Amino acid sequence: MSRRACVLVVVLAVILVPWRALAQAPIAYRLSFTEPEHRLMEVDLSFRDVPAGPLELRMSRSSPGRYALHEFAKNVFDVRITDGAGIALPLTQPNPHQWNVTRHAGVVRVRYRIFGDRVDGTYLAVDSTHAHINMPAALMWARGLEARPVTIRFEAPAGVDWRVGTQLLPGGDPFTFTAPNLQYLMDSPTEFSAFSLRTFVMADAPGAPIFRLAAHHTGTDGELDAFSRDVEQIVREAGHVYGEYPAFEGNTYTFIADYLPWANGDGMEHRNSTILTSSSSIRSNRLGLLDTLSHEFFHAWNVERIRPRSLEPFDFEDANMSGELWLAEGFNNYYGPLVLLRAGLIQIGDFMAEMEASINTVRTSPGRSLRSAEEMSRLAPFVDAAASIDRTSVDNTFVSYYTWGAAIGLGLDLTLRDRTDGKVTLDHYMRALWQQYGKPGGKAPGYVDRPYTMADLKNTLASVAGDAEFADDFFARFIQGREVVNYERLLARAGLVVGRASPGQAFAGQLRLQDVLGRPRVDGAVPFASPAYQAGLERDDTILAVGGMDVVSAADLGRAIDGRKPGDQIPLVFERRGRLMTGMLRLAEDPRVEIVRAEDAGQALTPEERRFRGAWLSSRARNTF
Ligand SMILES: [Zn+2]
Structure with a gap:
């Protein structure tokens, strides 16, 4: 290289570097824990090259995969916003x-503390055993800077041996990570603790993806070893539904499990991990x-990448409404147990019990007379971990899109198999x-470039079935x-018999009763149109x-009804807000069904039924990818 060329390069570098920095200056987070026992995390957040004009800092109101609004700002306190030299910057708070930051010179440093005490897939939980961090619940971010890369550093409390379990991309040391943008950062929950780690590789699958199981639990190493082998079976069987795994960022998928007496039951899907x-x-x-794990892993395809347009990109400032959750969630409630069955982890009876429960709920729920599965999906912001202090009518007006979607998944699978x-x-x-x-993926990690619409789902069904009229x-x-x-007809093809679970059993409706002061009290919505209603x-x-x-308990009432026949009319006396009331109970037959194998119902299983059942329920894992 000549000297002249060298000078040119230097000049170019001088020009290019600041420009690059302007466009790309990473947003730097530092998370530390000086008082974990008090459920507190300290956040230190630095912005450089902030464009002129006010910097709008936000706490999220929603979290990917959770559809109700959550006011995560409520746990933030001790907010200090300064310039690079530590001088307080002028501030307004236009909403909660x-x-x-109304005036700044391009550098803004934000420090705050945040309280978190719920171990699940939505919130922040800090204690002396771990920091379990769902990013939207914990991290402030800036409007307009969503495309900037992020660095995030985890600093452990003194005297502990914590490490980091996350889908965030590795940085310069074991405690520093990066995210290419805000969407990816928010999608990357992190477990910071002395968890146990198991790793396996799907060596025969394209790309040989790596799977990690980071478990913070109270069991033994032997239990975790066996559990990890089960997880491997699920991963293998689910992979065979699609014939391949998604191209995980970093070629790695991480199961983050917190099985702890003080945890709340949950499962939450992300692109390359699940909580x-x-x-x-x-x-x-x-x-x-x-x-739960099987359901969540299926999301690596269904919802994380096969994603409805209504959820893409995810809006952290508002509720995200989608009419497609019957597929995006419900089909996972079908495939979750189906994958377990195909993997040999449960028996056909276990699988049928789950399907039976879904069919019973969908067929008997009064809400089905009011709304379709698509309309139920759109109610998620009101029902998905939505807390309200007032009572709602959901028991009568809503059917879960998980349950209804599972029943649709079963129905569509059997219908396709039946007709072809x-x-x-x-x-x-x-x-x-x-x-x-x-x-096809996305322009950047965390994005899906070809999200689907309801019309796309229908068109794809038309092309797979080769029959547009059928799909319509x-x-x-x-x-x-x-x-x-x-x-009844569809399951019969697999030699499965649908019959009344309690034939001839008198039924007043599915009532929630509680014994209060020596009397049964109705403790939940009375189902529309039921005999009790x-x-x-x-x-x-x-x-x-x-x-x-006279009835003195719920069990007593149950016995009184059990002793009758469907069609019987029996007078009812009850007390309502200080008044004595009477009514007439016209008993029906218990409408709930059960699914049993033909051979268990005393019928012969035909070779045709055996073949149909085997093709549907048996393992695909002997196939190669
Ligand atoms: Zn799900």
Whole structure:
């Protein structure tokens, strides 16, 4: 290189570096814990090259995968905002979630403390055993700087041996990480503790992705070893639904599990990780924990990458409403247990019990007469961990999109198999959605460039089934309408018999009762149109007598009804807000069904039924990727 060229390079560098810095100056977070036992985290956040004009700092009001509003700003206190030299900057607070730095010279340092004491997938939890950090619940961020890269440093309390479990990308040392942008940062919950780590590689899958299980738990190493082998089976079986794994950032997916007596039960999906929390242990609740894990891992495709347009990009400032959660969540409630069954971790009876519960709920819930599965999905901001102090009508007007979606998943899988004699299945549909909407990826980690719409879902079904009329009809009736498929006929193809769970059993409706002062009291909504509803019974009523017989407990009332037959009419006496009331209970037959194997119902399983069942429920893991 000549001297002249060298000078040119130096000049160029001088020009380029500040420009690059202006566009890219990373936002630097430092998280420290001087009083973890008091549930406190200290946040120190530095912005450089802040564009002229007010800097709008925000605490989020929502968290990816959680649909209700959460006022995360409520736990923030001791906010100090200064320039680089430590001089306080002028500040306004236009609303409870926002701090506006009205004048600055390009450098803004924000320090605050934050309280957090809930171990789950949504909040922040700090104590002397760990910091369990859901980023939207904990980190302030700046409007307009969402595309900037981030560095984040975790500083452990004195005297502990904590390490970092996260999908954040590794930085210069084991405590420093990076995120390419705000979306990715917020999607990266982090467990900072002395957790146990298990690692396995799917060596035969394209790209040989690495899987980590970071478990903060109270069990033994042996229990975790066995659990990790179960997790590997789930990962393998789920991978075979799609034929490959997503291209995880860093080629790594991390299961972060907090199985601690003081945790709250939850599972929360992210692009390259999931948070799994439970107050139970591997020893006491292995299958329950695996069921949640299987659901969440399926999200690595379905919702994280096969993503509805309504959730992309995620809005941290408002509720995120989606009409597609029957698929984005509900199908995972179908595939979660199906993957466990295919992996040999549960039995067919366990799987059928879950399907039976979904079918019963969907068929008997009064809410189904009011809204479709699509409309139920759009209610998520009111029901998904939404706290309200006033009572709501959800028990009568809402059917969970998890449950309804699972029933649709089962119904669609069986319908496709039925009409094509097993040649087209729900696995084909999920693969087609993956190829078209998930696999193409995003312009940056944390983004999905080809999110789907309801019309896309319908069109993909039309092309997979090779029949647009079928797809139109299925969506119109079972997803955007309020009908349910004929499970009796469809399950019969697999040699499964749907029958009344309690034939001839008298039924007053599914009532929630509580014994209060020696009387049964109605403690939840009375289902619309149920015999109890038609008898005039309502929440808070205290039942005194049924059929002329004094009742002193819920069990007593149950016995009084059990002794009758469907069609019987029995007088009811109850007390409502100080007044004595009467009504007439016209008993129905318990509408709930159960699913049993033909061979357990004394019927012969035909070879055709055996083949249908095997093709549906048996492992795919012997296939190669
Ligand atoms: Zn889910």
